[in-house]
Amino acid sequence: xxxxxxxxxxxxxxxxxxxxxxxxxxxxxxxxxDPRAVINDxxxxxxxxxxxxxxxxxxLECHHCLEIxxxxxGFENAMAALRxxxxxxxxxxxxxxxxWEMFVKTSRLGEPALPARKKLxxxxxxASGADEFKKLLSLLKEKREKKKK
Amino acid sequence: xxxxxxxxxxxxxxxxxxxEKSTRIVxxxxxxxxxxxxxxxxxxxxxxxxxxxxxxxxxxxARNVALVDELGVDLVSPCxxxxxxxxxxxxxxxxxxxxxxxxNSLLKEVGREFTGKSKLHHLVPFFHDAVGILAIKQRxxxxxxxxxIALHYGCHMIRPSHALRNDDPLNPQKFDNLIRAMxxxxxxxxxxxxxxxxxxxRIDEHDKAxxxxxxxxxxxxxxxxxxxxxxxxxxxxxFDNNQFLMEKEGEKFxxxxxxxxxxxxxxxxxxAEELGMTAHRVEVEPFIKKWESMADRPPRxxxxxxxxxxxxxxx
Ligand code: SF4
Ligand code: SF4
Numbered sequence: 120x121x122x123x124x125x126x127x128x129x130x131x132x133x134x135x136x137x138x139x140x141x142x143x144x145x146x147x148x149x150x151x152x153d154p155r156a157v158i159n160d161x162x163x164x165x166x167x168x169x170x171x172x173x174x175x176x177x178x179l180e181c182h183h184c185l186e187i188x189x190x191x192x193g194f195e196n197a198m199a200a201l202r203x204x205x206x207x208x209x210x211x212x213x214x215x216x217x218x219w220e221m222f223v224k225t226s227r228l229g230e231p232a233l234p235a236r237k238k239l240x241x242x243x244x245x246a247s248g249a250d251e252f253k254k255l256l257s258l259l260k261e262k263r264e265k266k267k268k
Numbered sequence: 269x270x271x272x273x274x275x276x277x278x279x280x281x282x283x284x285x286x287x288e289k290s291t292r293i294v295x296x297x298x299x300x301x302x303x304x305x306x307x308x309x310x311x312x313x314x315x316x317x318x319x320x321x322x323x324x325x326x327x328x329x330a331r332n333v334a335l336v337d338e339l340g341v342d343l344v345s346p347c348x349x350x351x352x353x354x355x356x357x358x359x360x361x362x363x364x365x366x367x368x369x370x371x372n373s374l375l376k377e378v379g380r381e382f383t384g385k386s387k388l389h390h391l392v393p394f395f396h397d398a399v400g401i402l403a404i405k406q407r408x409x410x411x412x413x414x415x416x417i418a419l420h421y422g423c424h425m426i427r428p429s430h431a432l433r434n435d436d437p438l439n440p441q442k443f444d445n446l447i448r449a450m451x452x453x454x455x456x457x458x459x460x461x462x463x464x465x466x467x468x469x470r471i472d473e474h475d476k477a478x479x480x481x482x483x484x485x486x487x488x489x490x491x492x493x494x495x496x497x498x499x500x501x502x503x504x505x506x507f508d509n510n511q512f513l514m515e516k517e518g519e520k521f522x523x524x525x526x527x528x529x530x531x532x533x534x535x536x537x538x539x540a541e542e543l544g545m546t547a548h549r550v551e552v553e554p555f556i557k558k559w560e561s562m563a564d565r566p567p568r569x570x571x572x573x574x575x576x577x578x579x580x581x582x583x
């Protein structure tokens with residue numbers, strides 16, 4: 120599964136580099152956050168233990184590592200791959216899941232605040248694309264089920 | 269100028285409608301050809317959606333872009349996350365014909381097509397590039413000379429650079445240029461490009477989110493910033509709301525947080541009330557008061573003149 124989402128050759132270069140460690144805000148300010156350890160474990164085949172770790176969610180997706188990286192790769196790819204695997208197994212922060220559920224149900228992460236809009240003299244909000252969006256999600260689901268068969 | 273649709277995003281409309289207010293005020297004041305269109309959904313938010321289902325992330329963003337593609341207009345957003353997410357997906361699909369045709373085969377069933385032709389802009393680089401500094405200066409009634417402003421770009425205004433391609437991702441200049449054009453000093457400080465850390469609030473790590481806000485606010489206090497200026501609702505949430513929460517616990521920073529459109533609106537003569545700034549949680553009063561007191565000072569040229577020709581060391 121990992122091989123499908125990560126370029127192991129690039130990760131191998133990371134294991135010898137670590138340049139982005141010094142620009143990564145989470146590395147600087149969150150004790151124990153160290154993608155270098157994660158990368159080494161992935162290369163050693165020991166990534167399982169990271170799936171339940173808080174650290175993989177503490178990557179802020181700020182893309183600093185991506186931009187400073189001589190391969191335009193970035194620690195973030197390792198963290199994102201592990202998050203994807205963890206989420207597939209149902210391991211994720213509760214708030215994240217709540218957000219996801221709201222998104223699937225309403226197509227948004229919150230509805231326009233109508234009373235406040237009125238007070239500010241803002242126009243009626245435009246119609247959302249919720250119906251079409253839901254149809255698309257169910258088409259996606261169908262397509263996946265067909266593929267499985 | 270080409271017509272453009274404004275992509276407000278969920279956070280601004282649900283939590284900070286006053287940001288929509290100040291944005292509309294400046295768009296109107298500049299007479300820009302914007303319109304509101306039906307059918308947008310969440311961009312979608314990357315950390316919530318992409319981590320759980322990449323295909324749903326791509327499909328939703330592609331549909332939003334398809335709406336502007338069809339109308340033949342561009343897109344401008346005052347939300348940093350929205351632009352970055354939409355641009356990331358647009359770049360991924362444009363670079364990947366197979367994925368693009370798969371996405372389009374689904375979109376076709378709801379009568380849409382992603383072509384990826386429309387341009388997607390963040391409001392700040394859009395003002396810099398398309399509106400231009402000259403036009404801004406012409407409309408300004410009063411500048412901010414003497415005010416010290418700390419800018420927070422917000423990671424996703426400029427990164428990932430392969431998708432946004434609007435400024436230097438590690439040494440951006442456009443927001444600075446705009447602030448300087450408005451006469452303020454743009455402070456240079458250690459944590460200028462540091463991520464706001466709001467993402468930590470979305471993964472049940474509120475204390476760490478506060479800590480990230482604290483690091484920057486502390487530095488700003490120590491260098492005497494009059495305000496933190498930004499253009500992202502997430503960053504706004506982080507520095508306004510979370511600063512307020514820390515203040516309630518007795519940790520006072522007193523750094524007003526001002527949206528780019530609010531600052532621009534003030535310089536054009538709109539009042540803080542008209543711009544909806546009274547809805548901020550951290551008081552903007554100190555900034556406005558200091559700015560007003562500056563108005564009583566003679567303009568810089570006159571002050572220099574007086575210093576040269578008035579009483580001096582020689583007598
Ligand atoms: S994207 Fe994640 S790993 Fe990369 S610098 Fe930002 S916080 Fe660190
Ligand atoms: S992501 Fe790039 S900069 Fe960071 S360790 Fe890997 S190779 Fe080095």
